[in-house]
Amino acid sequence: MGKSEYKLIKNITSYHPDRKSDQVLGDDWRIVAGWLATIQDGKKFKYSEDEVRDIAALEKLSDDFDDSKLYKWGPNHPGTQHAFAVEKKRQPLEWLPFGLLAEVKAGEVGATAEGPGLFREVSHGLLRRGKQTPYYREYFLYDLEKYQGGRRVIFRLLATGDYQRAGEEEFHWESWHSEPGFVPSLLTRRERLKKDSLPVSDESGIPPEWEMAINQEFAWWGKGLGEKERFALMDQSYNQLISDGYLVARPMDEKEM
Numbered sequence: 001m002g003k004s005e006y007k008l009i010k011n012i013t014s015y016h017p018d019r020k021s022d023q024v025l026g027d028d029w030r031i032v033a034g035w036l037a038t039i040q041d042g043k044k045f046k047y048s049e050d051e052v053r054d055i056a057a058l059e060k061l062s063d064d065f066d067d068s069k070l071y072k073w074g075p076n077h078p079g080t081q082h083a084f085a086v087e088k089k090r091q092p093l094e095w096l097p098f099g100l101l102a103e104v105k106a107g108e109v110g111a112t113a114e115g116p117g118l119f120r121e122v123s124h125g126l127l128r129r130g131k132q133t134p135y136y137r138e139y140f141l142y143d144l145e146k147y148q149g150g151r152r153v154i155f156r157l158l159a160t161g162d163y164q165r166a167g168e169e170e171f172h173w174e175s176w177h178s179e180p181g182f183v184p185s186l187l188t189r190r191e192r193l194k195k196d197s198l199p200v201s202d203e204s205g206i207p208p209e210w211e212m213a214i215n216q217e218f219a220w221w222g223k224g225l226g227e228k229e230r231f232a233l234m235d236q237s238y239n240q241l242i243s244d245g246y247l248v249a250r251p252m253d254e255k256e257m
Contacts (some may be wrong), residue, residue, distance in 0.1 A: 027144040037115050041106065049074055085173040094118050128207060131185040132200050138185050140207045150207055184210060189249050192238050193256060195231050213246050232257070 026083045032052060039049045095102060095110055104110040104117035111117030130138030135157040142171055155175045183189055184206040186199065199205030204221035211219070220233035235257040241247040 032119055037118060041115055080176075084177045085175040087173060088210050128201060129200050130205050130207075131191070132205075133196050133197055136185075140184075150209070151180070152182050152184075152207075154178065183247065186234065187238060187247065188240065189238075189252075192235055192252055198227060198230055210241075210246075213241060213244065215240055 002157045035045065035047065035052050036049065039045050039052065046126075056203055060226070078121075078199045085241075092104075092109065095104065102119040104119070106112065106116050107115055110119070123143065127144035128140040130140055130152070132138070137155040139153050141153060153175060154177075155173050157171050158174055160169055160172050186197070186205045187210065191197065199221065202221055202224060204211050204219070211221075218233050218237040220230040220237070225233070235252050238247070242251050243250055
């Protein structure tokens with residue numbers, strides 16, 4: 001960071017994040033997080049915790065910057081951009097910030113031995129499950145504040161081949177987002193012909209906006225139906241969506257159903 005930016009962030013009463021570039025804001029965010037960690041570690045600092053949390057700091061910074069160093073992959077990125085994914089264990093609830101920041105005490109999982117771990121909330125919203133198999137996982141994300149209309153994220157298990165980043169494992173997970181206007185996997189003709197995947201539990205496996213387009217008599221979710229009945233209703237729903245203009249595809253005939 002240049003000397004002029006450093007001087008500006010030192011004067012927290014006149015700091016204006018809206019006048020800075022994303023790159024500078026990203027650096028400033030790291031500085032502010034370091035300040036807060038120093039204060040919460042019990043060390044003396046020129047500003048109080050309230051002052052650091054006030055302006056200069058966390059609220060305005062978190063609202064204004066979109067640092068590519070921190071966000072290398074997300075719902076705003078194109079569907080052609082894939083990411084290597086690693087499945088991890090379920091994370092502690094304490095890591096979920098109900099507000100701007102969550103803190104994990106020094107020495108605990110998520111922190112270092114000497115300093116606390118700080119978790120910043122990037123977004124929050126609704127997640128719904130789509131098609132779920134041992135090799136393919138589909139989710140629908142909704143964040144009314146930032147990503148209007150919902151986005152789809154897909155995780156797929158692929159053969160590693162020459163993909164060095166996956167290490168010596170025979171298979172690896174890759175993930176990507178679909179562009180707006182996607183068709184849920186369970187409502188594609190390919191899935192309707194295969195008939196090898198049902199939604200988890202008694203869920204629909206499709207986004208709520210697609211649920212609303214389906215006639216209630218054809219709804220396969222929330223009724224406690226058996227496997228055969230659910231598959232039949234999914235096929236009928238598929239044909240209804242084509243008839244009503246929601247899908248552009250060839251309908252299923254009696255033999256295919």
